[in-house]
Amino acid sequence: MKFARVLGTVVASRKYEDLEGIKFLVVQPLDEDLKPHGQPKIAADATAQAGPGELVFMVASREGAQALPEVFVPVDLAITGIVDEVEIERGTRREKPTAIWHYLLQDD
Numbered sequence: 001m002k003f004a005r006v007l008g009t010v011v012a013s014r015k016y017e018d019l020e021g022i023k024f025l026v027v028q029p030l031d032e033d034l035k036p037h038g039q040p041k042i043a044a045d046a047t048a049q050a051g052p053g054e055l056v057f058m059v060a061s062r063e064g065a066q067a068l069p070e071v072f073v074p075v076d077l078a079i080t081g082i083v084d085e086v087e088i089e090r091g092t093r094r095e096k097p098t099a100i101w102h103y104l105l106q107d108d
Contacts, residue, residue, distance in 0.1 A: 003030040003083065006054045010042055018070040025050060025079065027058065034086065043077040044068060055083040 004027035012024060023045040031037040034055075043058050046067040050056050056079045059067055064078035 001057050001059055001080070003034060003086075004028055004041075004043070004056055004058055004079075005030060005036075006050050006052050006056060006079075007040055008052055016074055018073045019044070019068075019075070022046075022068060023048060023050075025052075027056065027077075027079070030055075033088070041077055043079050044073075044075045046078045046080050047082060050079050050082055055086070057081045057083060 007026040007028055010024035010026060015022075025043055025045050026040050027043045028040045029037050043056075044064070044067075046069075047056075058064070058077055058079050060077050065072050065075045067078040067080050068075060
């Protein structure tokens with residue numbers, strides 16, 4: 001899941017039949033500090049509510065295709081939520097792992 005900012009909309013005169021009624025938006029991917037990262041992309045709006053200027057989160061690849069009402073449509077990126085608020089933790093705690101894995105050693 002990645003954050004992005006919606007830049008605008010895409011108008012398609014023709015599209016795959018199972019994508020009829022799905023809105024496509026131009027999004028700018030963001031890094032972990034919510035700064036632009038990479039080139040803008042086109043995403044299908046699985047929320048049907050995102051609009052220009054909004055902060056959204058998206059999923060890509062197979063998960064993107066499964067996020068829409070009709071699953072496994074030809075979509076590589078889908079908006080799955082609109083973000084109301086982001087709280088970013090700063091400092092040394094962020095650099096520590098959030099989980100520690102303990103491996104059981106088996107005696108031979």
